[in-house]
Amino acid sequence: MNEQNSKSKDVTRDIDRAIRRANDRIERCRDEIGKAVIGQKEMIDGMLTGILAGGHILLEGVPGLAKTLAIRSLAQVLDASFSRIQFTPDLLPADLVGTMIYRQQTGEFVARKGPVFSNVILADEINRAPAKVQSALLEAMQERQVTIGETTFELPNPFFVMATQNPIEQEGTYPLPEAQLDRFIMKLAITYPTAGEELEILRRVGVEFNPKLEKVLFGSDIQEIRGTVEQISVDERIEEYIVQLVTASRKQGERRSFHRYIEFGASPRASIYLYRCAKVHALFEGRSHVLPDDVKAVAPGVLRHRIIPSYEAEAEQLSSTDLVDLLLSAVPVP
């Protein structure tokens, strides 16, 4: 019995040590990104959550909120290859995934890999490209492989797509269908910086500013941190809470007052991503177990693009984020 207890204490100590080590690295990463991006802590943490939970992130915000800068900075601090793809209406799938080209010297077709073959992809203004291009990227995101000609190529690991879109200027855009939105682990709504942050931005970027960011997070680090995340425990009551949150967003079973505002609820993929993201959040908080706070913290990011507001919600100017808030304030916490 004593031997068992001491073994369990050792395991706990190991996990705690691994969590501390992971947090040190993440903190270094935040500091490094912070040299280029002032404020926007939630956006940076959201992006890191996406990387560690093995999902892709959709950033939505008006122009000028440092979305692209944040992603580029993140790519710089990661020891990973980075590609930026500016989505435009005339973009073709081949521009993204690559194509077969004829090599005159050998007289044969060879595959030429596109920019999607990178660790970190910035899909800038993803909603400006037509559906076939979006589909090509989203297929790569889901399958983590690309077929060019008759050959299938594995995408590098880690493979992480961060897409941005602008909520205004909807003319000439191709809004992502719900099924494709569902493939993003989180949709981060980027808000304006505070007055203090904006003052800091002014002082730092008032003159030409191009900070040199160091690479602080390597592929092996990411794998190790992901391993630590795996070890974070989730109580069955938390698991039930996650499922209750997701099922409560659907018009099934128990009727809730906010159901009239929801056209479609979240898919089972939402439960999986909530679970993963909550674990990463617990790691950020330095805990070896998940609390309902972790679930609540990541729920808006995970659920907001999966809950489709009804006509009634739109009439009352309720956004999907408001619906997630309603959901969180209605489902009892374990």
Add this chain to the structure above:
Amino acid sequence: MRRSALLVVFMLVVAWGAVSQSSYVIVDSVRLPAESYVGDPVELRYSVRSQATAIVPDETPQPRWGDITAVRVQPGAGGFDLRMTVTPYEPGTLTLPRIDLGEVRIEGLSLIVDSILPPGDVGLRPAHGPQRLPGTQAALLLFGFGISFVIALVLYLLGPGRRHIHSIVSRYRARVPYRRLLARVQVLERDINRHTMREFYIILAEELQTFMTCRVKQNCMAATSTELIAILPELEESCGAVAGTAAPLEEIFLAADSAKFARKTIRRKKRARHLKLVHAVAVELESHRRRLRRSVRVPREQVSHVGV
């Protein structure tokens, strides 16, 4: 001699006259029933010795004191039998009227009638109305009282009673969460060894959430421990307590999270201390709340919103 003859003639004339005038002798009389009371029909039977022929009169004489309903005559030995049915309505000795039976007239008959009424209470009373069933009066009284009570109650409820009842109900309701929390704490204290550590904190945290939901008027059941800790100042404010009164609950929420989700061991002694803390905080908050309630005069229109 002549004088003697005259005397005899005189005597004979007188005797004949006497016989011809009375012309009957009542030799026997029977009354059925023997004792009669006011209102009872009585049959009178007389055996009359007479040479005259008796005939039933066409019209029966009616006395002032009652009715003669039938007169019958039957031939009898040496005369006739007279039978009458009389219904007297007065007590005392009543004289029957003269009854003319043709050649003979019967008179001077009387009848003694008793009364069940006490002496002095004579005379007929007017007829009673319909008799009520036993207990009808009591039922009517009760019904009247009930109607009056209902009317009074309705008037009371529409008027000042409404406010009063609202106040009583709200005061009662306001104390329900407090009483419930104390009762649950008591049960947990008793069953502290029966529950696992995890169960113990699940129950305790839920009870605290319910209590806070009632006091701060927001859904604390959907609040995490961190959010509950942030709500504590609001709880203190709602009870009119000084800042920090509910602060000990913070430790309990954190311990509950550790026990529920991290499966950390919390010793029995500490659990018992947590129960005492909850009890003490609840009592303190409740005393402040009651003091606040007493000091604040609640406007009439706001009474219904107070206390939940």
